[in-house]
Amino acid sequence: MPSYDLSRARFRLSDEHLVVLVAMATGEPVPDEFLGRREELRSCGLIDGNGLLAHVLMPLLDTLITPSVVISLETLGRQGQLHHGLLIGQDHAVSHQAWPGADESEYASVEPRTLVWALADMVNLHQTDSAAGSGTGRDAVVETRLGTVEAGIAALEELVGTGGADSEGEYVRKALAQDGALGEEQAALLAGLITGLRASWRMTAAWRGRDEGRDGVEGRGVAVWDCGPLGYWHRELPAEPVAAGQVDPDATVRLVRVTPKRVWDLIADLLPAEGELRTP
Known part of the structure; x- marks a missing residue:
């Protein structure tokens, strides 16, 4: 009601x-x-x-x-x-x-x-650097295929509510191991990110602007993983905004560890400047 x-x-x-x-x-x-x-x-x-x-x-x-x-x-x-x-x-x-x-x-x-x-x-952004002391550096990067990430997430979804964190991590790592190009260290880190994922989010801003001198719609987007104790990870690739069906399983996914301050700046940068808006 x-x-x-x-x-x-x-x-x-x-x-x-x-x-x-x-x-x-x-x-x-x-x-x-x-x-x-x-x-x-x-x-x-x-x-x-x-x-x-x-x-x-x-x-x-x-x-x-x-x-x-x-x-x-x-x-x-x-x-x-x-x-x-x-x-x-x-x-x-x-x-x-x-x-x-x-x-x-x-x-x-x-x-x-x-x-x-x-x-x-x-997006429940907290300024505390939750990854401090976790062994994950601020410049850490994970790069793999979209299909590999989806396989890891699908494996986690199969186990939600059926076991503890240890069994989840092991099951996800087995799913990720099917991608032979993903090294052991990267697989371990990606498995930790997936099992520790509080939420992944994508934020898109759109406004009436001008495209090559003509009226049109402009926009910007950003995608972030909130991985709890492992901190925030900016999904640089595929770059937002991404339309449905625009990327395939072989597309590159790049996750970069960022500070809460950097997430704040990414959100602020989405908002259009006054000069970008079309005057009614």
Whole structure:
């Protein structure tokens, strides 16, 4: 069910609720299959008895309908895949964050001066160098094939919930050993990264800009592995943004150990400079 917190102007809404709200805000008819969702919005007070949208929704809908910058965040961990993001409009910025197993996401206003902080919080970025003393240097690099990485992750998924960390590491290393080009040291390190993986995430920013003098869509992306005690690893290859089906199993994957400060800078660099945005 949808709900909202008036004191902080935050909302819990599903994609279907947003379809209803956007249709009503733009004067379009609500599709028949979403009439039940409209009643849920009415029941919680976001649509009044006269069929009008609550005033508290206006910043959210204004930003949702006409965003200047759209930042999407896909995270993948042991609880599955989640989608978060941030919408930046002319006057407001709104974040949305999903919750494992829930249909609704939380939408909340973000102070524009704190955009990088908000994005860093979405990926649970901590400034502590968790790899200190772990034997993993800051300049450590793992390079292999995408198919090898996928084999290791698939092996881990088979064992989730069936054994301890030691058995997971051994099983993953056996899967990685099928790639004869991956040396023993690199295989051991990659197995540690996979079994210690809290989440892998890719963040992409897109905005209306200019491409070779013409109006178009521009964007940048970054992908990072959060490996807990083994620290943060920037996936330099394949370089983001990567479209579905763009890379094959023989594509090179390069993971580079980076500090939390470097992750912060990678996130900040995604945001477009004022001169990159197309003037409305």
